[in-house]
Amino acid sequence: MNGGSWARRSVALYLLAWLMLGVLLAGLVNAGTGAGPAASLVFTLPLTLFYASACGFSAYYLCRAYPLGQRRLGAVLSVFFFSALSAAVLWCAAASAWASLCTLLMAEAVEVTRPFVAVMLGIGMLLYWMTAVAHYLVLEFERARRAETRELESRLLAQDAELRMLRTQIDPHFLFNSLNSISALTGIDPGRARDMTLQLAGFFRQTLGLEVHRKVALSDEVALLERFLAIEQVRFGPRLVFAHHVGEGASECLLPPMILQPLVENAVKHGIGQLLDGGTIAVLAERAGSLLRIRVENDIDPDEAGSHAGGKGIGLVNVRQRLAAAYGREGSVHWAREGDKFRVDLVLPAETKMSEK
Template sequence: MNGGLWARRSIALYLLAWLMLGLLLAGLVHAGSGAGPGASLLFALPLTLCYAIGCGFSAYYLCRAYPLAQRSLRAVLPVFAFSALTAALLWCAAGSAWAALCRLVLGEGQALAVTRPFVAVMLGIGVLLYWMTAVAHYLALEFERARRAETRELESRLLAQDAELRMLRTQIDPHFLFNSLNSISALTAIDAGRARDMSLLLAGFFRQTLGLEAHRKVLLTEEVQLAERFLAIEQVRFGPRLAFEHRLGEGAGGCLLPPMILQPLVENAVKHGIGQLLEGGTITVVAERAGSLLRIRVENDTDPDDAGTRTAGSGIGLVNVRQRLAAAYGREGSVHWARDDNKFRVDLVLPAETEEKG
């Protein structure tokens, strides 16, 4: 909430509460002294609103000067007792002067007659109202302090989460670059032209990913495009042995997810799946939106005779994806992987966020 708007609303509520107290005081004056309704309102309302302003400023600055978290009640109570008594005495003096002025305007028959019992009642009411104002200010200051502490805590959590996401994201780039440079090195001795093409594609891929920030999300369609760019790099080495398919269900392509969350899964599919098959295979990305959830599956062909490959999920790609989902979504995001005969699949489940939701 805007600070200026909050202050204006607080002042309006404060004056409204004092206006109601003024009406109550006018009713007491009318019932106790026999003054007419008009004279009672003329006496009580201006006097109460002036006291509201005086009490408000006085109690506010005293509450700031004597915070309860830093001062003991033994030090605070005498200050507020003296201030309340002083303010109430000034209020009674102002009331007597205002009553005298009202008598001059309205005449002796309709104006309020200020007596000692009435002044004593005003004195007691003035002290109580001052203390109530001080308590209200202390509550408001405590609420403000708690809100600032909550805001700082939230900012700290967001910064820590952002730092964790950045750290996890930086694990991907060196890992991918290391594998790509190894492939280029291997191609250099076999086909210098293909090695050059792969280098250019790699430069273009990193140029596109440099603008991605760890704390911002991208569309699933953009993630799939990044996966296609990556596979275009790998296809220089594998040729027709490497195929890629993707199917995005209705509404799935417009969902948001952490950047480069699919790339390590596709990279693992190439390295541990297609790369181990002489005849090659297909990498498939399927995404569907099911209500408030987005389900993504990355599936690839693998060697049926190598049953131990990637079943433990100990590779950096799978671990990284699991940690990034946990950091971004908590328990709402999950990743599971399984092997079925000659297929290895990784299933991601995360909230279906869209640009409209922020």
């Protein structure tokens, strides 16, 4: 709801409440003065709406000028006592003038006596105080809502900063490993080292396009994995095989950029890199209703526990932290070693560009 609509509804509800008070006062006037129902309504309803406007503006600005948390209680009570008394006196004066005018215009009118004026004075002061209390409640509600909005914005900014920090951990880690590989190939096979350098440059050029997005489609993430593994295949050759299968409806699902790359990098370093005959890295993804399930699986040496199996490497820790920052409890990552396979399973909400609109 926008601010203009909310303000119009508030004014309408305020006037409706005062109209109901006017009808109630008309009943009291009818019972106390003996005036007819029509004369009582004609007398009280215009006066009530007039007083509603006077109380509304006066009490509102006084509530803004004398906030309860910043002014002494005695000063606030004194100001509102004299303000209510002044407003009630003016209301009684207006009532006397309106009663005189009604006497000239109508055959039957309300007679304003001293006891009647005293009662109106007390009712007027009470209504003014009630209006002031209502304004204080509204101002407190608005203050709490603004504080909640600022807190939410702060949390979003902190979350965005955390996500950026976690993403920046990946690039130096991957770059360090890749440069080590290039350095090792330089003395053995300069041609392959040059190919790997070119592939690395292309990979980072592609990642620059992803940096501007908070989330990317799974199809773009898989294409990035293919580019990354093309770099590694310069070093491993046919020992490294990559297979992937993306189920129907999963390719357009969104996820944090480069969330799978550290998992695949771990699979190369701690899995395929430790096998003489190499092995396969598989990425499987499927959409199950409101969830996106992704599995990264690779061959490992069954007789040697990989260092990433304990979940203490920077890749697995980074992925777990990024999922927690982006999705909270809705995202999770689990890993397990089963025989000659190491599996990492990710579960996150199945979001698409259409669902974000």
